[in-house]
Amino acid sequence: MAQNPNLVRGTLDLLILKSLTWEPLHGYAVSEWIEKVTDGSLLMEEGTLYPALHRLAEKGLVEAEWGLSENNRRAKYYSLTHAGKGYLEREAASWAAYTNAVAKALAVESPIP
């Protein structure tokens, strides 16, 4: 279960939820999306995605349904639930506030501004 040590706990969940914002995706598509938007820098082992997806399903933030993939294979599709949307909005906002604050702090150059 080795993960990129830089991946702060809870970040993967947030990324998964974000990836599902536009349409239901299967697990592979989610991994591709994350790889693309983060330049492959965050998700080291793709397998860790699945326990995370199922944890989110258990919490009721995503829903799993069987469907057909682009090349007509059976695949499990995940979609955001109503609760998942709300959760994503709240978490994204607090993430932004957090990173802002950290960035501000790191940008300080004099001992006491």
Add this chain to the structure above:
Amino acid sequence: MGRLHQRRGQGAGRGVANSVSNEKEPRRRRLFRLPFGGAGRIQDEVDEEIRFHIEERAARYEAEGMSPSEALAEAERRFGDVDSVRHEVEKMMTRRRRAMQRSDLVGDVKRDVAFATRQILSHPVFSAVAIATIALAIGATTAIFSVVDGVMLRPLPYDEPDELVMVWMDYTERDVVLADKAREWLSWPNFADFRDEISSVESISAFTGWRPTLTGDGTDAQQLFGTQFSHGMFAEVLGVAPAMGRGFLPEDDVPDGPAVVILSDGLWRRAFGADPGVVNQTVLLSDIPYTVIGVMPPDFQPPPFLGTDAWTTLQFDRTNGGGRGSIFLRAVGRMQDGASVELVRAQARDLGARLEQEYPVDNVDTNFNVYPLHDDLVTQASTALWVLLGAVGFVLLIACVNVANLLLARGATRSSELAVRVAMGAGRRRIVSQLLTESSLLAFVGGAVGIGLAYLGTDVLVRMAPAGTPLLDQVAVDARILGFALLVTAITGSLFGVIPALKAARTDPAGALREGGRSGAASGSAGLRNTLVVGQVGLALVLLVGAGLLVRSFQNLQRVDLGFEPEGVLTMRVALPGVRYDDAETRLGFFGPLEERVGALPTVESVGFVDALPLAGFDGDASFMVEGAPPPQPGLEPAVWLRRSTPGYFEAMGLQLLAGRGFTSSDDGEATRVIIVNETLQRDYFDGQALGKRLNVNSPENPVWREVVGVVRDIKNFGVRADSRNAMYLPYAQAPSTFLFAAVRTTGDPNNLVNPIRTIVSELDPGIALSGVQPMEELVTLSLATDRFTTSLLGGFAMVAMLLAIVGLYGVVSYTVSMRMREMGVRIALGAPQAGIRMLVLRWALALVAAGIGLGLVGAVGLTGLIEGLLFGVPTTDPVTFASVAGLMVGAAVLASLIPAIRATRVDPIEVLKSE
């Protein structure tokens, strides 16, 4: 239907397969929620998901130029630890699925109940009929059961009631005039021998009825009902103790012991205003001063034979209890721990045989009989009650069948709905549980209403029950009865619910849907419903036969010639306190003026007195011998029902004199001893010519010869059912006793005489109480009370059963006609006459009924033996009853099928054929 797509079921997997092959549009597809499955399917799912990921990734690498094996290896490397991911995901899914299954079960039940409630509410007529049927049947069953339970199943309200036994003398070998020869009373010496020698009986008490008159300052004299008993009745035998004061002590029960009395709680409240100071006070009972030593607790329920008001001691020992032939005691005992009734009986029979040898005159052909007290008390009531319980069970069964048939009929019309649900993937189990929920809901609503009815019904039954029914105060609708009702409800619900549900679950969706909702699936369920109707008719017929036999028997009882004319006669018991009325002169001095003054009241035609009324039951017998006939073997003198009467009695009771004369006022203590005999005695002992002959009553050693001066008709002295036996009448003036029953014949309403007679009695002596004031007709009615109770209840049940069966038949016939509308239309179109169509339907209905009747008649022949003991003058296989009941059933069936038959002829062929 809108709710159906939400249903998850095993069938959903099939739906996925279909959509997988049909769905073309990528990504925008109808998605199905995850189906349930076992653990195996979870593994498959997880495998599939992981494999999909790795293969998609490998495909991408391949597209980027890697070789297939390199691509796969790289994809697997990127994925990480496959096994650990799979394991973790499987664990999570299993956990989640279990939770879902649990909540789904709860959800299913909720949905089923909600759906069933909607179904019930949206078919109000159907539901009302079903619920009413169930409620009536459960109500009636529960009410009857509560009486059976109270009278027969509950233990007696005493300590270890199974140890209590009743001891009697067995006179079945003897020719005596007794109501029940197996239950004859005991003499004191026989009782004392039993008490002293039967080791398996720990304690035993003999008792005899005691009816003292309570007189007090300023209040009306009251007739009390109690007993005198030998020591041990309360503390040792019944295990009860007074709430106030003390119980009886051995020194209270000795010859010439103290006059002490224990009062019942009821009497204490009624007559003494619940004054706690009554203990140790003196009260006057029949003018004898008694010291009150105790008051029993309010929850003491004395057995019926102990009376209800007051109890005192017998005060006998071996010196003063009368001879061995003088039988006037009954006895109740408590067996030793672990002793059985059989053991007691065996010991008692041995003792009886020995006593017969020792006392060949008094004890010849007699022995002891021992019965458990509870059996002894309920023996009269038990057959009737069990029969009623069985009958009401039949009604319940018929009601179940009716509701089952209703559900089957509706199941058939709902078959297209069910078929759609099966096609949509509803599992068989879900359909069955849905339908069972519906029938259980019907059963429980019906059961709840039924329990309400049972409360009322039990009350009515207890009030209706014949006066002599023992232990009625134990009858109550309580938790025990509610438990019974609940059980019956559950059984009922499953009885009428299971068959229709299973039937419906076997629905073949394709077939049902092809018939276009024209309610197919009819043929199979029609066969089942026909079978049910046949069974129903059969059950109803058995009940009708039973009721018919009882009705005919009751008619016979009412037609019995009683030998006297009860109409317009008022009767009452007048008891004189023996202390003040201690000789013939004083007694005659009271009854003479009483007779004269009552006779002078307006509307009174005649007045007479006798020491026991007809039908009132056994009241002692006597032996006699005819002058000049060979003397009978000592101890085996013929027995006779001996009465004393005043001259006016025969006229007042309408007892017809066949020969000779009645008594006159000159037949007094000074005159020649005279006697009047009945026809039976004249026929059997005087060759039909008794006038002028002489006979002696009792004491064969010192005969007092009495001349027969008259012969009267036989009367039913032991009740309507019993044969008339030997009877004799002595002039009261030649053998005056302390109490007599008055018979007053009036041209008006007998009840109007009650107050004037009371006034006369209290003017003559304010210390004398009247009791048992009632018209003679009422006494006749009472003597048939048990028969009336059983007959009317069984009759009622049988009518309800027939009604239910006929309704069931009507339902099936009219349903079948509506199913065969098309056939009828075709027949009519082809020119079939209306009469022919009608006959077709009738013939078909009657075939069902005939099968039911056949079944019922066979059942009835087998079962009517159970009520043989209740019948009078009707054989259990009475052909008249069987034939008329079958006829009644056929008639009712024809009426019930006529309506659908006529409807069948009204079918418009064009309409029917067009609707196809």
